[in-house]
C-alpha cells in the first residue's frame with residue numbers, strides 16, 4: 001500500500017514537472033502505452049467495467065490524468081441525468097472518461113465524439129475503447145476544437161440534432177474558455193446542454209460563475225485524480241439560453 005502510494009506520488013511529480021507532458025499531453029516515460037498493454041492483458045474483452053477497473057488498478061502505482069473513480073462517478077451521474085443523444089468530450093487521453101460516459105449512454109443511437117490533440121494518446125484511446133466494447137458509440141477524433149469545428153457541425157447535421165446535449169471539458173485549462181466560446185458561437189451549445197468541467201482554470205470558472213443569465217451551475221466537491229488528499233471541484237453547468245442554430249452556417 002505505502003510503496004504503491006509513494007510510487008504514484010513520484011510518478012505524479014515526474015509527469016507534472018515534464019515539459020513534454022505539459023506541451024503534448026503525453027507522459028515523458030510512455031506510461032500510456034504501458035497502460036494499453038496492461039488493459040489488453042488484464043481486462044476481459046468487451047467488458048467496459050473490467051477495463052475501467054484495470055485502469056484504476058494500474059493507476060494505484062502509476063499516476064495518470066484519467067478523471068478517476070471519484071470524479072468519474074460525478075461525471076456518470078451527470079450523463080445519467082442528462083441522457084444525451086450526442087455528447088462531446090474534449091481531451092480523450094487514454095479513453096477512460098469516454099468509456100465512463102459511453103457506459104451511461106444506454107439507449108440505441110447515442111453517440112460520443114471525443115477530441116484529442118495528441119496522436120499517440122488518440123491511438124491508445126481508440127484501442128482501449130475497442131477493447132471495452134463501446135467503439136460503436138464513441139468516435140475519437142485527432143485534433144482540437146478549432147481545427148475540427150467544421151467536422152463537428154457536419155456531425156450535428158448528420159445526426160439531426162440542434163446541438164450537443166452533453167460536453168465534458170477535460171483538455172487544457174487555457175483552452176476551456178476559448179473552445180467553449182467557439183462551440184457557443186457556432187450554435188453547438190444550446191438550451192439544455194450540460195457542461196461538466198474538470199480542473200477548471202480561473203477564466204472559465206469566472207465565466208461559469210458570472211454568466212448566471214445563461215448558465216446554471218452547481219459545484220461538486222471532490223478530490224483530484226488518484227490523489228485523494230488533494231481537494232478539487234467539478235462544476236456541472238446547464239446552458240439556459242436559446243441560441244439560433246443558424247449561427248452554424
Ligand SMILES: C[S@@+](CC[C@H](N)C(=O)[O-])C[C@H]1O[C@@H](n2cnc3c(N)ncnc32)[C@H](O)[C@@H]1O
Nearest residue numbers: 025066067091093096097116117118170171172
Ligand atoms: C486530463 S487528460 C484527459 C483525461 C480524460 N478525459 C480521461 O479522464 O480519461 C487531457 C488530454 O487532453 C489533451 N489535450 C490537451 N489540449 C488539448 C486541446 N486543445 N484539444 C484537444 N485535446 C487536448 C491532452 O493531450 C490529454 O490527452
